[in-house]
Amino acid sequence: xxxxxxxxxxxxxxxxxCLSIFCALWVIPACAENNAEPQVPFxxxxxxxxxxxxxxxxxxxxxxxxxxxxxxxxxxxxIFISKDKEGSPENIEAEYTCPEGSIVTGFGARAWAENIxxxxxxxxxxxxxxxxxSPTEHRAGSEPDEGLEANLDLGEAQxxxxxxxxxxxxxxxxxxGAWARRIETNGTLGTEEIITDGKxxxxxxxxxxxxxxxxVIVGLGLRMSxxxxxxxxxxxxxxxxxR
Numbered sequence: 633x634x635x636x637x638x639x640x641x642x643x644x645x646x647x648x649x650c651l652s653i654f655c656a657l658w659v660i661p662a663c664a665e666n667n668a669e670p671q672v673p674f675x676x677x678x679x680x681x682x683x684x685x686x687x688x689x690x691x692x693x694x695x696x697x698x699x700x701x702x703x704x705x706x707x708x709x710x711i712f713i714s715k716d717k718e719g720s721p722e723n724i725e726a727e728y729t730c731p732e733g734s735i736v737t738g739f740g741a742r743a744w745a746e747n748i749x750x751x752x753x754x755x756x757x758x759x760x761x762x763x764x765x766s767p768t769e770h771r772a773g774s775e776p777d778e779g780l781e782a783n784l785d786l787g788e789a790q791x792x793x794x795x796x797x798x799x800x801x802x803x804x805x806x807x808x809g810a811w812a813r814r815i816e817t818n819g820t821l822g823t824e825e826i827i828t829d830g831k832x833x834x835x836x837x838x839x840x841x842x843x844x845x846x847x848v849i850v851g852l853g854l855r856m857s858x859x860x861x862x863x864x865x866x867x868x869x870x871x872x873x874x875r
Contacts, residue, residue, distance in 0.1 A: 702819025704762040706733060706850065706869040712841055714864045722863030726773035727853025729867050730755035736792045736849045737767060740783030740829075741805045742775075748805070748854040749775040754785060762819035762873075764789060772853075782808040782830035789815045791871070792849040793824060796840030797861040798832060805854075805861070806832035811842055819873045821846070839864040846871055 713721040725748040730736055738754030751772040757765035767785075771777065782805045786792060794811030807830035814822035838861045843849060847868045855863025 700875070702762050703760055703874045704758055704819050705760075705872045705874075706735070706758060706848070707872050708870040709850075710843075710847070710868050712843075712864075712866045712868070714839055714841070714862075716862070722855050722865075724853035724863050724865045725749075725855045726751035727851065727865055728753040728770050728772040729851025730770075731757075733757055734768075734850065735764075735869075736852060737764070737790065738783075738785035739795075739808065739810070739852060740780035741797065741808060741854055742773075742778055742781045743799060743803045743805050743856045744775065744778075746803050746856055746858065747774070748856050749773045750778040750780060751776075751854060752780055752783065753852065762815055762817075764815070781805040784808060784810060784827050784829040786810060786812045786827065787814075791815055791821060793821075793847070794826075794840065794842035795849065795852050795864065795866055796828075796837035797854055797864065798830075798835055798838045799856050799860045800832050801859055803856065803859055804831070805856075806830050807835060807837065809837060809840070813848075821848075821871060838862075841866045843868040 713724065716722055726741070728751060730753065734755040734757050736753055737756045738752075740750075740752040741748055742750035744750075753770045753772070754767050755770060756767050759765060782797075790812040792810050793813050794809075796807075796809040797805065798807040800806030807828060809826055809828040811824055811826050813824050816822045839854075841864055843866065848871050849866055850869050851865075851867030853863075853865035854861060857863075
Protein backbone atom coordinates (compact mmCIF):
# COMPACT_ATOMS: atom_id res chain seq x y z
CA UNK A 633 0.00 0.00 0.00
CA UNK A 634 1.34 3.38 -1.03
CA UNK A 635 1.98 6.19 1.44
CA UNK A 636 0.50 9.28 -0.21
CA UNK A 637 1.00 11.51 2.78
CA UNK A 638 4.71 11.16 2.75
CA UNK A 639 4.76 11.77 -0.96
CA UNK A 640 2.77 14.97 -0.58
CA UNK A 641 5.11 16.29 2.07
CA UNK A 642 8.09 15.64 -0.09
CA UNK A 643 6.47 17.49 -2.94
CA UNK A 644 5.35 20.55 -0.94
CA UNK A 645 8.64 21.29 0.82
CA UNK A 646 10.35 22.62 -2.31
CA UNK A 647 7.37 24.90 -2.81
CA UNK A 648 7.73 26.32 0.68
CA UNK A 649 11.43 26.77 0.15
CA CYS A 650 10.84 28.65 -3.11
CA LEU A 651 8.25 30.86 -1.45
CA SER A 652 10.72 31.78 1.26
CA ILE A 653 13.29 32.75 -1.32
CA PHE A 654 10.69 34.81 -3.18
CA CYS A 655 9.82 36.74 -0.01
CA ALA A 656 13.43 37.33 0.85
CA LEU A 657 14.28 38.62 -2.59
CA TRP A 658 11.19 40.67 -3.41
CA VAL A 659 8.74 41.20 -0.57
CA ILE A 660 11.17 42.32 2.16
CA PRO A 661 13.08 44.88 0.02
CA ALA A 662 9.80 46.26 -1.25
CA CYS A 663 8.52 46.67 2.29
CA ALA A 664 11.69 48.33 3.39
CA GLU A 665 11.48 50.71 0.48
CA ASN A 666 7.85 51.56 1.20
CA ASN A 667 8.60 52.26 4.88
CA ALA A 668 11.65 54.46 4.23
CA GLU A 669 11.57 58.15 5.26
CA PRO A 670 10.72 60.45 2.32
CA GLN A 671 13.68 62.33 0.87
CA VAL A 672 13.39 66.10 0.14
CA PRO A 673 15.05 67.27 -3.08
CA PHE A 674 18.06 69.54 -2.35
CA UNK A 675 19.36 72.37 -4.45
CA UNK A 676 22.13 74.88 -3.86
CA UNK A 677 24.96 74.67 -1.36
CA UNK A 678 24.90 74.94 2.41
CA UNK A 679 25.88 78.59 2.37
CA UNK A 680 22.66 79.67 0.65
CA UNK A 681 20.62 79.26 3.81
CA UNK A 682 22.66 81.84 5.70
CA UNK A 683 23.13 84.37 2.90
CA UNK A 684 19.89 86.24 3.62
CA UNK A 685 20.28 86.28 7.40
CA UNK A 686 23.41 86.62 9.49
CA UNK A 687 24.08 84.39 12.49
CA UNK A 688 22.82 87.09 14.83
CA UNK A 689 19.49 87.14 12.99
CA UNK A 690 20.01 90.50 11.35
CA UNK A 691 19.72 91.16 7.65
CA UNK A 692 22.89 90.87 5.65
CA UNK A 693 24.44 93.51 3.41
CA UNK A 694 21.42 94.47 1.33
CA UNK A 695 22.45 98.06 0.64
CA UNK A 696 19.56 99.57 2.64
CA UNK A 697 21.87 101.72 4.75
CA UNK A 698 23.66 103.14 1.74
CA UNK A 699 20.33 104.02 0.12
CA UNK A 700 19.20 105.96 3.21
CA UNK A 701 22.49 107.75 3.83
CA UNK A 702 22.73 111.11 2.02
CA UNK A 703 25.68 111.69 -0.29
CA UNK A 704 26.61 115.38 -0.43
CA UNK A 705 29.06 117.05 -2.79
CA UNK A 706 29.87 120.57 -3.99
CA UNK A 707 29.95 121.59 -7.65
CA UNK A 708 29.27 124.35 -10.19
CA UNK A 709 31.31 127.29 -8.88
CA UNK A 710 29.83 130.76 -9.42
CA ILE A 711 31.40 134.14 -8.58
CA PHE A 712 29.49 137.34 -7.84
CA ILE A 713 31.30 140.71 -7.67
CA SER A 714 29.41 143.94 -7.09
CA LYS A 715 29.85 146.70 -9.66
CA ASP A 716 30.67 150.39 -9.36
CA LYS A 717 28.62 153.27 -10.82
CA GLU A 718 30.15 152.74 -14.24
CA GLY A 719 29.15 149.09 -14.23
CA SER A 720 32.66 147.69 -13.73
CA PRO A 721 33.44 145.04 -11.07
CA GLU A 722 34.71 146.53 -7.82
CA ASN A 723 38.34 146.03 -6.86
CA ILE A 724 38.19 143.70 -3.85
CA GLU A 725 40.77 144.58 -1.18
CA ALA A 726 40.69 141.41 0.93
CA GLU A 727 39.26 138.03 -0.03
CA TYR A 728 39.57 134.32 0.69
CA THR A 729 38.08 131.16 -0.83
CA CYS A 730 37.94 127.97 1.22
CA PRO A 731 39.84 124.87 0.05
CA GLU A 732 38.08 122.46 -2.31
CA GLY A 733 35.27 120.60 -0.57
CA SER A 734 34.87 123.21 2.20
CA ILE A 735 32.29 125.91 2.94
CA VAL A 736 32.38 129.23 4.80
CA THR A 737 30.91 129.03 8.32
CA GLY A 738 32.11 132.35 9.73
CA PHE A 739 33.91 135.61 8.92
CA GLY A 740 35.10 138.91 10.35
CA ALA A 741 36.67 142.13 9.04
CA ARG A 742 38.55 145.29 9.93
CA ALA A 743 39.15 148.52 7.98
CA TRP A 744 41.91 151.11 8.16
CA ALA A 745 42.51 154.26 6.10
CA GLU A 746 39.57 153.60 3.80
CA ASN A 747 40.58 150.00 3.04
CA ILE A 748 39.60 146.55 4.23
CA UNK A 749 42.94 145.51 5.69
CA UNK A 750 41.97 142.41 7.66
CA UNK A 751 39.63 139.57 6.69
CA UNK A 752 39.03 136.42 8.68
CA UNK A 753 37.26 133.42 7.12
CA UNK A 754 36.34 130.22 8.90
CA UNK A 755 36.05 127.08 6.73
CA UNK A 756 34.75 123.57 7.37
CA UNK A 757 35.04 120.46 5.20
CA UNK A 758 31.79 118.90 4.00
CA UNK A 759 31.78 115.15 4.66
CA UNK A 760 30.02 112.80 2.20
CA UNK A 761 27.09 112.37 4.63
CA UNK A 762 26.58 116.14 4.92
CA UNK A 763 28.17 116.60 8.33
CA UNK A 764 30.92 119.20 8.77
CA UNK A 765 34.52 118.67 9.78
CA SER A 766 36.53 120.67 12.29
CA PRO A 767 36.73 124.44 11.54
CA THR A 768 39.91 126.05 10.25
CA GLU A 769 40.80 129.75 10.47
CA HIS A 770 42.20 131.74 7.55
CA ARG A 771 43.33 135.38 7.28
CA ALA A 772 43.69 137.71 4.30
CA GLY A 773 44.39 141.40 3.63
CA SER A 774 47.32 143.77 3.98
CA GLU A 775 47.23 143.39 7.79
CA PRO A 776 45.89 139.85 8.28
CA ASP A 777 46.85 139.51 11.95
CA GLU A 778 45.13 142.67 13.24
CA GLY A 779 42.02 142.65 15.43
CA LEU A 780 38.50 142.52 14.01
CA GLU A 781 35.85 145.24 14.27
CA ALA A 782 33.02 142.84 13.48
CA ASN A 783 33.13 139.05 13.66
CA LEU A 784 30.63 136.18 13.59
CA ASP A 785 30.39 132.40 13.37
CA LEU A 786 27.43 130.30 12.26
CA GLY A 787 25.78 127.83 14.58
CA GLU A 788 26.56 124.13 14.57
CA ALA A 789 25.70 122.35 11.31
CA GLN A 790 24.89 125.48 9.32
CA UNK A 791 25.87 126.61 5.82
CA UNK A 792 26.17 130.24 4.74
CA UNK A 793 23.77 131.35 2.00
CA UNK A 794 24.14 135.15 2.09
CA UNK A 795 26.53 137.95 3.11
CA UNK A 796 26.03 141.59 4.03
CA UNK A 797 28.26 144.41 5.35
CA UNK A 798 28.20 148.10 6.25
CA UNK A 799 30.87 150.69 7.09
CA UNK A 800 30.64 153.56 9.56
CA UNK A 801 32.59 156.75 10.26
CA UNK A 802 36.32 156.62 10.92
CA UNK A 803 36.61 153.85 8.34
CA UNK A 804 35.36 151.08 10.59
CA UNK A 805 33.42 147.98 9.65
CA UNK A 806 30.21 148.76 11.53
CA UNK A 807 28.10 145.73 10.66
CA UNK A 808 28.43 142.33 9.02
CA GLY A 809 25.79 139.70 8.52
CA ALA A 810 25.34 136.17 7.28
CA TRP A 811 22.27 134.27 6.13
CA ALA A 812 22.52 130.64 7.15
CA ARG A 813 20.60 127.42 6.60
CA ARG A 814 20.75 124.44 8.92
CA ILE A 815 22.09 121.21 7.43
CA GLU A 816 19.44 118.62 8.28
CA THR A 817 20.28 115.00 9.14
CA ASN A 818 18.95 113.90 5.75
CA GLY A 819 21.42 116.21 3.99
CA THR A 820 18.94 118.88 2.91
CA LEU A 821 19.26 122.59 3.69
CA GLY A 822 16.64 123.72 6.20
CA THR A 823 15.11 127.05 7.13
CA GLU A 824 17.12 130.25 6.81
CA GLU A 825 18.10 132.71 9.53
CA ILE A 826 20.33 135.81 9.69
CA ILE A 827 23.21 136.42 12.10
CA THR A 828 24.78 139.88 12.57
CA ASP A 829 27.62 141.51 14.50
CA GLY A 830 29.18 144.98 14.89
CA LYS A 831 28.54 148.44 16.34
CA UNK A 832 25.72 149.28 13.93
CA UNK A 833 23.62 146.12 13.85
CA UNK A 834 20.45 148.19 13.74
CA UNK A 835 21.39 149.79 10.43
CA UNK A 836 20.88 148.34 6.97
CA UNK A 837 23.59 146.75 4.84
CA UNK A 838 25.36 148.83 2.19
CA UNK A 839 26.24 145.71 0.25
CA UNK A 840 24.55 142.32 0.46
CA UNK A 841 24.13 139.25 -1.67
CA UNK A 842 22.17 136.03 -1.25
CA UNK A 843 22.88 132.95 -3.35
CA UNK A 844 20.19 131.03 -5.20
CA UNK A 845 18.38 128.16 -3.47
CA UNK A 846 20.48 125.03 -3.33
CA UNK A 847 23.78 126.93 -3.26
CA VAL A 848 26.19 127.67 -0.39
CA ILE A 849 29.04 130.17 0.05
CA VAL A 850 32.62 128.91 -0.21
CA GLY A 851 34.48 132.24 -0.38
CA LEU A 852 34.03 136.00 0.07
CA GLY A 853 35.77 139.40 -0.13
CA LEU A 854 35.18 143.06 0.77
CA ARG A 855 36.16 146.57 -0.29
CA MET A 856 35.72 149.90 1.51
CA SER A 857 35.50 153.39 0.03
CA UNK A 858 34.58 156.67 1.77
CA UNK A 859 33.48 155.01 5.02
CA UNK A 860 31.21 152.65 3.04
CA UNK A 861 31.41 149.01 2.07
CA UNK A 862 31.63 149.61 -1.65
CA UNK A 863 32.57 146.15 -2.92
CA UNK A 864 31.43 142.61 -2.17
CA UNK A 865 32.59 139.32 -3.66
CA UNK A 866 30.83 135.99 -3.07
CA UNK A 867 31.97 132.59 -4.34
CA UNK A 868 29.29 129.88 -4.19
CA UNK A 869 28.82 126.25 -5.16
CA UNK A 870 25.82 124.02 -5.61
CA UNK A 871 24.94 121.74 -2.69
CA UNK A 872 24.47 118.43 -4.51
CA UNK A 873 22.46 115.74 -2.70
CA UNK A 874 22.15 112.17 -3.92
CA ARG A 875 21.32 108.77 -2.42
